Amino acid sequence: MSRPKILYFITEDWYFCSHRLPLALAARDAGYDVAVVTNVNEHADVIRRAGIRLIPFDLSRKGMNPASELAVLARLVALYRKEKPDIVHQVAMKPVLYGSLAARLSGVSRVVNALAGLGYIFTSDQPKARFLRPVIGSAFRGLLNSRRSRLILQNQDDRAKFIRKRFISEKRIRLIRGSGVDTAVFVPTPEPPGVPVVILPSRMLWDKGVREFVDAAGQLKKRGISARFVLVGDADPHNPSAIPTEQLTAWHAEGAVEWWGRRDDMPAVFEQSHIVCLPSYREGLPKVLLEAASCGRPIVTTDTPGCRDVVRQGENGLLVPVRGTAELADALQLLIEQPELRKKMGCKGREIVVSEFALEKVVAKTMNIYRELLKP
DSSP, X not given: OOOOEXXXXXXXXXXXXXXXXXXXXXXXXXXXXXEEEEEOSSOHHHHHHTTOEEEXXXXXXXXXXXXXXXXXXXXXXXXXXXXXXXXXXXXXXXXXXXXXXXXXXXXOOOEEEEESSOHHHHHOOSHHHHHHHHHHHHHHHHHSOOTTEEEEESSHHHHHHHHHTTSSOGGXXXXXXXXXXXXXXXXXXXXXXXXXXXEEESOBBGGGTHHHHHHHHHHHHHTTOOOEEEXXXXXXXXXXXXXXXXXHHHHHHHTSSEEEEOOSOHHHHHHTOSEEEEOOSOXXXXXHHHHHHHTTOOEEEESSTTGGGXXXXXXXXXXXXXXXXXXXXXXXXXXXXXXXXXXXXXXXXHHHXXXXXXXXXXXXXXXXXXXXXXXX
């Protein structure tokens, strides 16, 4: 009997490695024939060394030219027909939409879709996003409700929204809180000596609250608070909310904040920090905050879907209003000035991650979905 084949379709190879590679390895070890379809940049060798078959596929996350997008869809349909997967697992907005249509056109019946938040289209007030919102909603209704289709969402707010908007039948939704944290890699370490270091680790997007972080840092420096404020992450030119590299460089040159750029050694980055901050406008369930908590660092984030699923107010961190720069500055000042509170919150954060968000728990729940779909 041949092994069941599972095909992952994800926009970027780095995201597959950071968020789905452990799941793919678990599927392989469970007897699945595993391949990943993704845009290849710098992580091809990582994927191949892990024993996962790599299928390069160019996909622009912001492409809007109808002719080009139809050509992408046609290539995807041809690929699905050639591969004949038993299950496709599609991650993020464009793979979910294009992949679900391609699966239908190519006769692939078992589909797992995963949305790690609702992204730019559902969070932005820009005219383009407002125009696309009802279009995407209609596409969800038409594509996500097949009998052997399941949608993984990461927080209760998104789940409630999909049900309220009637995007999908409730019985097809599975709630899995995040993509899991390897608690043996992200381990608690003592705070480093010196002035407190506050980091914002994320893609450099406006809707991650980067502007508010920079402004709060400026306020705290005017108050005479001694701390370093650091942006950790790369610019993302494919995202409509991307912050220009020139702006990041200017902030760094002005001394408003430090910009360390993209880092692939996040346990070491957390080890250099005292406080982790993500004043995002909306998330699915931010992996970077779970990793920070696993490393025993207190968190300051926004009281918004996804972020508030990680932080319990006053226990492992502090919640502030979205776009609330003054409140963000006050919360950061409180933790900067109270090392014992930081230590107490860091210990609680580690406890929460180990009990609720450990990698093996997330992998097991996802593998259960695969088994559910493969039942006769």
